[in-house]
Amino acid sequence: IVSKIPTSKPQLDAAIYEKVLSTYLMQKKFEELKELLIQWPLNIYNLTSIDQLIRLQMDDERTAKALLECSAV
DSSP, rough: OOGGEEEEESEEEEEEHHHHHHHHHHHHHHHHHHHHHHSSOGGSSOHHHHHHHHTTTTSSHHHHHHHHHHOOO
16 A cells, blocks of 8 residues: 555645654564655655654664664665
8 A cells, every 4th residue: 555655746744654654663664664765755754753763663683773774764
């Protein structure tokens, strides 16, 4: 369903994009999260909010590398 979410004309509320990104983060689907961060324009969601959520999840060395990659994107 994510591939059907419009990212421009029409553009949805930023909260919807943030919810999708945070869902991938909470489900530990970090590669999919990184792909969305690469594909989606930065202006459709609050980058600071997503980056803070990513950094809060960095409690484990196994996930830290993947999350750092997401944060870098």
